[in-house]
Amino acid sequence: MNKQRAQEIASSPVMANVTLDGVPVYIQHVDEQEETARIYPLGQPENEQQVSLGSLTEH
Numbered sequence: 001m002n003k004q005r006a007q008e009i010a011s012s013p014v015m016a017n018v019t020l021d022g023v024p025v026y027i028q029h030v031d032e033q034e035e036t037a038r039i040y041p042l043g044q045p046e047n048e049q050q051v052s053l054g055s056l057t058e059h
Contacts, residue, residue: 001056017059
């Protein structure tokens, strides 16, 4: 996923269909310098993690 699209999704009030390894996730924040995103699986905010933008897929 490119930085601009990830940033749009993170700032949008509309939920986008984004997955990490097939698991639906919520993007909390995008770090444009590091090209990473802080995400968590839907319904599991306690499982927050930092991942590469390249590992995220929008469906």
